[in-house]
Amino acid sequence: MSKNKSEYLINRHDNQYEVVIGLEVHAQVTSESKLFSTSATKFGAKPNTQVSLVDAAFPGMLPVINEYCVKQAIKTGIGLKAKINKRSVFDRKNYFYADLPQGYQISQFKDPIVGEGKVILDMPDGQKEVGIERLHLEQDAGKSIHDLDPKNTFVDLNRSGVALMEIVSKPDLRSPDEVNAYIKKLRSIMRYLGTCDGNMQEGSLRADVNVSVRKKGSKEFGTRCEIKNVNSIKFMQMAIEYEANRQVDLIEDGQTIDQETRLFDTKKNETRSMRSKEDAHDYRYFPDPDLLPLEVSDDFIENLKSEIPELPDEKKKRFIEKFKLSPYEANILVSDIETSNYFENVIKKSDVKLATNWIIGELFAALNEKNLEITESPISAGNLSKLINLIKDGTISGKIAKTVFEQMMEGDKDPKKIVEEKGLKQESDPKALEALIDKVIDDNRDKATEYKSGKVKLFGFFVGQVMKVSGGKANPQLVNEILKKKL
Amino acid sequence: MSDITKQSLSELAENIKSKKLSSSEVTKAFVERSEKSKELNTYITEDYANALNKSKKFDEKPNLDLKLPGIPIAVKDLFCTRDLRTTAGSKILNNFVPTYESTVTQNIWNEGAILMGKLNCDEFAMGSSNETSFFGNVQNPIDKNLVPGGSSGGSSSAVAAQLTPITIGTDTGGSIRQPASFTGTVGLKPTYGSCSRYGIVAFASSLDQAGPMAQNVKDCALLQEVISTYDEKDSTSIDFKRNEYSKELTKDIKGKKIGIPKEYRVDGMPKEIEDLWKKGIEYAKDCGAEIIDISLPHTNYALPTYYIVAPAEASSNLARYDGVKYGFRAEGENLIDMYEKTRSEGFGAEVQRRIMIGTYVLSSGYYDAYYLKAQKVRKLIKNDFDEAYKKVDAILTPSTPSSAFKIGEKTNDPVSMYLNDIFTVPVNLAGLPGISIPAGHDAKGYPLGLQIIGKAFDEQNILNIAYAMEEKINFKNNITDWWIK
Numbered sequence: 021m022s023k024n025k026s027e028y029l030i031n032r033h034d035n036q037y038e039v040v041i042g043l044e045v046h047a048q049v050t051s052e053s054k055l056f057s058t059s060a061t062k063f064g065a066k067p068n069t070q071v072s073l074v075d076a077a078f079p080g081m082l083p084v085i086n087e088y089c090v091k092q093a094i095k096t097g098i099g100l101k102a103k104i105n106k107r108s109v110f111d112r113k114n115y116f117y118a119d120l121p122q123g124y125q126i127s128q129f130k131d132p133i134v135g136e137g138k139v140i141l142d143m144p145d146g147q148k149e150v151g152i153e154r155l156h157l158e159q160d161a162g163k164s165i166h167d168l169d170p171k172n173t174f175v176d177l178n179r180s181g182v183a184l185m186e187i188v189s190k191p192d193l194r195s196p197d198e199v200n201a202y203i204k205k206l207r208s209i210m211r212y213l214g215t216c217d218g219n220m221q222e223g224s225l226r227a228d229v230n231v232s233v234r235k236k237g238s239k240e241f242g243t244r245c246e247i248k249n250v251n252s253i254k255f256m257q258m259a260i261e262y263e264a265n266r267q268v269d270l271i272e273d274g275q276t277i278d279q280e281t282r283l284f285d286t287k288k289n290e291t292r293s294m295r296s297k298e299d300a301h302d303y304r305y306f307p308d309p310d311l312l313p314l315e316v317s318d319d320f321i322e323n324l325k326s327e328i329p330e331l332p333d334e335k336k337k338r339f340i341e342k343f344k345l346s347p348y349e350a351n352i353l354v355s356d357i358e359t360s361n362y363f364e365n366v367i368k369k370s371d372v373k374l375a376t377n378w379i380i381g382e383l384f385a386a387l388n389e390k391n392l393e394i395t396e397s398p399i400s401a402g403n404l405s406k407l408i409n410l411i412k413d414g415t416i417s418g419k420i421a422k423t424v425f426e427q428m429m430e431g432d433k434d435p436k437k438i439v440e441e442k443g444l445k446q447e448s449d450p451k452a453l454e455a456l457i458d459k460v461i462d463d464n465r466d467k468a469t470e471y472k473s474g475k476v477k478l479f480g481f482f483v484g485q486v487m488k489v490s491g492g493k494a495n496p497q498l499v500n501e502i503l504k505k506k507l
Numbered sequence: 508m509s510d511i512t513k514q515s516l517s518e519l520a521e522n523i524k525s526k527k528l529s530s531s532e533v534t535k536a537f538v539e540r541s542e543k544s545k546e547l548n549t550y551i552t553e554d555y556a557n558a559l560n561k562s563k564k565f566d567e568k569p570n571l572d573l574k575l576p577g578i579p580i581a582v583k584d585l586f587c588t589r590d591l592r593t594t595a596g597s598k599i600l601n602n603f604v605p606t607y608e609s610t611v612t613q614n615i616w617n618e619g620a621i622l623m624g625k626l627n628c629d630e631f632a633m634g635s636s637n638e639t640s641f642f643g644n645v646q647n648p649i650d651k652n653l654v655p656g657g658s659s660g661g662s663s664s665a666v667a668a669q670l671t672p673i674t675i676g677t678d679t680g681g682s683i684r685q686p687a688s689f690t691g692t693v694g695l696k697p698t699y700g701s702c703s704r705y706g707i708v709a710f711a712s713s714l715d716q717a718g719p720m721a722q723n724v725k726d727c728a729l730l731q732e733v734i735s736t737y738d739e740k741d742s743t744s745i746d747f748k749r750n751e752y753s754k755e756l757t758k759d760i761k762g763k764k765i766g767i768p769k770e771y772r773v774d775g776m777p778k779e780i781e782d783l784w785k786k787g788i789e790y791a792k793d794c795g796a797e798i799i800d801i802s803l804p805h806t807n808y809a810l811p812t813y814y815i816v817a818p819a820e821a822s823s824n825l826a827r828y829d830g831v832k833y834g835f836r837a838e839g840e841n842l843i844d845m846y847e848k849t850r851s852e853g854f855g856a857e858v859q860r861r862i863m864i865g866t867y868v869l870s871s872g873y874y875d876a877y878y879l880k881a882q883k884v885r886k887l888i889k890n891d892f893d894e895a896y897k898k899v900d901a902i903l904t905p906s907t908p909s910s911a912f913k914i915g916e917k918t919n920d921p922v923s924m925y926l927n928d929i930f931t932v933p934v935n936l937a938g939l940p941g942i943s944i945p946a947g948h949d950a951k952g953y954p955l956g957l958q959i960i961g962k963a964f965d966e967q968n969i970l971n972i973a974y975a976m977e978e979k980i981n982f983k984n985n986i987t988d989w990w991i992k
Contacts, residue, residue, distance in 0.1 A: 077827040080587045080706040082741050123826020304869035309712035311742050
C-alpha cells in the first residue's frame with residue numbers, strides 16, 4: 021500500500037510540513053422531541069413555536085432526559101465500534117449568551133456516554149483508520165438573529181435544547197481529502213443507523229476543526245488552532261488549507277503559533293482570530309445536580325445492538341463476496357443507504373453485473389445532470405430491473421437500451437411499453453436478418469470483393485451498414501455470425 | 508366563631524368536614540387576621556379576594572373527602588403559582604407571573620386547599636433571618652425586634668401568628684427548621700427526593716427540599732402526606748412507598764434508639780441550648796426511647812462544605828435571571844452591559860455574594876481544591892450518618908445554636924449568620940429528613956427547638972418521635988398579638 025500518492029504536504033523552501041487535523045463533529049440527533057423536554061424539533065418551524073418552559077429556562081423548570089436520544093447516541097456509538105459507557109454524567113457548561121436561556125449548556129464533560137471507537141476511510145490508495153476519542157450528548161443553543169433590526173438582536177429558541185451528539189476524532193486526519201472522506205463516512209454510518217440525517221444545509225451536521233502543522237517526520241504535535249462551527253465539507257477543506265498555510269508561514273517566519281479559536285470567513289476564504297487561549301471562557305463545568313448520572317444496563321445495550329442494521333463496511337464486504345463487485349464499485353454503492361437499497365432492489369430480479377454498470381454509469385450521470393438524489397430518481401428500481409432484463413434476454417441491444425433509458429428518465433415508464441410503442445424490439449429473426457444482410461452486400465459489391473481479397477478491416481463497415489439499415493434494432497451478435505458466413 | 512384562627516389544621520378540617528364551619532368562614536377569618544397583621548410583613552403578594560371567592564365556590568359544592576377541604580393556605584414565595592406573581596423575594600422576579608404551578612402546591616390544591624397569598628422569604632432562599640428579601644424583613648410575632656429566621660421567615664411568622672393554619676417552606680440548609688425553631692412552630696425537611704422540586708425557584712438543586720410547617724406535629728404529618736409524591740418531571744424525585752403519615756402517626760416509640768452526637772456540642776454553645784438538649788434527652792427517655800451516644804466525626808466540616816456546594820449550584824442556577832426572557836431588565840449599551848446592570852440592580856448583596864463564591868469555587872484551577880473536595884467531604888458526612896444509623900433509629904440535636912436574634916444584629920457579619928445553620932446543614936448534605944419541634948424557652952422567653960434527624964425515607968419514624976415528645980414537652984407559644992392595633 022503506497023501511502024505517498026495521496027500524501028498532503030506543504031512545501032516551503034526546503035521544508036515539508038504535514039498537516040494534523042482533528043474534528044469535533046456536532047450531529048443533531050434524529051428525534052421527535054428535544055434532549056430534556058417534550059418540544060418538537062422540526063426544522064424550519066416559525067420562530068419560537070417549538071419552545072417549552074424548560075427550553076426557555078423558566079424558574080423552577082427541570083430537565084428530564086429523553087430516553088430515545090440516549091438510544092440514538094448508543095446506537096451511533098455501536099456504529100463507530102466504540103465502547104459504550106454504562107454510566108455517564110451530564111455536566112453544566114456555564115456561559116452567558118442571549119440564545120442560551122439557562123445560562124449553561126447541559127453537556128457531558130468528564131464521563132461521556134460513548135468512549136473510544138474508530139471509522140475506516142476508503143482512500144484511493146487504500147484504507148485508513150481514524151480513531152474516535154469519544155461521543156457525548158449535549159443540548160443545542162437557540163439562534164441569535166442579528167440582521168432583522170438595526171439595533172436589536174432577535175432570538176429564536178426553537179433549536180434550544182435540541183439533542184446533539186458531539187463526536188470527537190483523534191488527531192488522525194492528514195489532509196482535506198481525508199476530512200472529506202471522514203465526514204462522508206460518519207454521515208453515511210449515521211444515516212444507515214437513522215440517528216442523524218446529516219443534512220449540512222439545515223445545520224444537522226457541523227464541525228469544529230482543529231488544525232496544526234509539523235515538519236514531516238516529526239513526532240511532536242504543533243500548536244493547534246480550532247476553527248469553529250464550519251458547516252460544509254467544502255468550507256472545512258478551504259479552511260484547513262488556509263489555516264495550515266498560515267501556520268506554516270508563521271513558522272517559516274520564525275514566529276510561534278498561538279493556541280486560539282478562529283472563525284472561517286467563507287467570503288474572504290480566510291480564518292480570523294476569534295479569541296486567544298487567555299480569553300478562553302472558563303466554563304466552570306460541574307455535574308448537573310438536576311440530573312442523576314445516566315446508567316444503562318447490559319440488556320439495554322444488547323437490545324440496541326440487535327436493532328443495528330448492516331453498516332457500510334459490512335455491506336461492502338458482502339457486496340464484494342456475494343456479488344463479485346470490485347471494491348471500487350462496492351464503495352460507491354454502499355456510500356449511502358438509499359443507493360445500496362436501490363441497488364439491492366434492482367438486483368432482486370436482474371443481472372448483478374449489468375445492474376452495477378447501469379447504476380454507477382448511466383443512472384448516476386443522469387441524476388447528477390438533473391441534480392437529483394437517488395431517492396428522487398425518476399426511474400424506479402423495478403423498472404430499471406426490467407430494462408436490464410430486456411438487455412439480458414436480447415429483446416433490445418445495449419444501444420437501444422440507452423434510448424429507452426432516456427425516455428424512462430422523463431417519467432417512470434415501463435421499459436417494455438416503450439420498446440413496444442416505439443417498435444424498438446431487437447431483430448433476432450435469422451431469416452429477416454439474412455435478407456437485410458443480403459441487401460447490404462448487394463448494395464456494396466465492390467467492398468465485398470475487397471473484403472474477400474483480404475481487406476478484413478471492412479467487416480466493421482458491413483456491421484455498421486446493417487445496423488444503420490435496421491435502425492439499430494438488429495441483434496449485433498447474429499449480424500456478426502451471419503455476415504461472416506455470407507461474406 | 509372568633510377563635511377560628513387559633514384552631515389547628517386538624518381541628519379546622521374536622522370542623523369543615525362535620526359542617527360546623529364553612530370554608531368561607533375559615534377563609535374569611537384568616538384573611539381578616541392577615542389583613543390586620545400587615546406590620547409583620549409576612550406577605551409579598553396577597554390574593555385574598557380570589558381566596559374568598561374560591562372558598563364560596565368550595566362551599567357550594569364541598570368535597571369533604573379531601574384532606575384539606577377548603578382550608579386557606581399561604582405559601583412561601585419560592586413556589587411558582589399559576590397566574591399569581593412569584594418573586595422568590597427578589598427584585599429580579601418582581602414582575603414575574605408563572606403560567607404554571609409547582610407540583611407541591613398543585614398537590615395541596617388537589618386536596619381542596621385554597622391559596623391566600625405568597626409569603627415573604629430571603630431572596631432566592633439565601634439567608635437565615637429573612638433580612639435579604641427585596642420586600643423587606645419580616646417581624647417575628649414573638650417579639651417586634653426579632654427575626655423570624657430564614658429563609659422561610661414569612662412562612663414561620665405566618666404560622667406562629669396564625670395568619671395561615673399551615674404552610675410550606677423550602678429547606679436548603681435549614682430554611683424550614685431554623686425559622687420553625689425561632690418562632691415556636693414545627694417544621695419538617697423531608698428526605699431529598701420526597702417532594703418534587705418542579706416549579707420551585709431553585710437555589711441549590713442537590714439540597715433544596717420543600718416541606719411542611721405547622722403548629723403541631725400532627726398537622727405537619729398531614730401536610731407531608733399531601734405534598735410528598737413521586738414526580739416524573741423532577742429527575743431527582745424518588746419513587747418509594749410513602750406512608751399516610753398522619754394516619755400512621757403514633758406516640759408509641761418505646762424501645763426506639765435515639766443517638767446523641769457528641770460533635771454537636773460546639774464551642775461557645777450557650778448553656779441554655781445545652782440545657783434544652785439535656786431536657787430533650789429526658790423527654791425522649793420518658794417516652795420510652797433508649798438514648799445512645801454516637802459520633803458524627805465530620806460534623807465540623809459540614810458548614811464549610813455547605814458554603815461551597817450551595818453557592819456553586821446557586822451561581823449556575825441563577826444564571827437564567829439575565830434580563831433576556833422574563834423578570835427585571837435594566838437597559839444597557841449592549842448585551843454584556845445589559846447583563847451587568849440587570850444582575851447588579853436585580854440581585855441583592857447576599858445573593859451577589861453567593862454567586863461570586865460559587866463562581867469562584869467552580870473556576871478552573873480552584874475546582875479541585877474547593878468543589879471537588881467539598882463533594883468528597885459531603886460523602887464522608889453521609890457515611891457518618893450511615894454508620895450511626897447502624898446503631899440508632901434517629902438522632903436528637905438542638906435545631907439552632909441560639910434563639911432568635913435581633914433584626915440587624917448579624918446583617919454585617921455573614922459568617923456569624925452562616926453559623927446559625929450549623930446543626931441543620933449536615934442533614935441537607937446527607938439528604939436526610941429532619942424535623943424541628945419547639946421544646947422550651949430561653950431566659951428571654953424566646954422559643955427554642957429540638958431537631959430529630961431520621962434515616963432516609965423514614966419520615967414516619969421522626970414524626971412519631973416528635974409526636975410523642977411534643978406531648979411530654981407541652982410547649983406553649985407566648986404570642987401577644989402586639990402587632991394588632
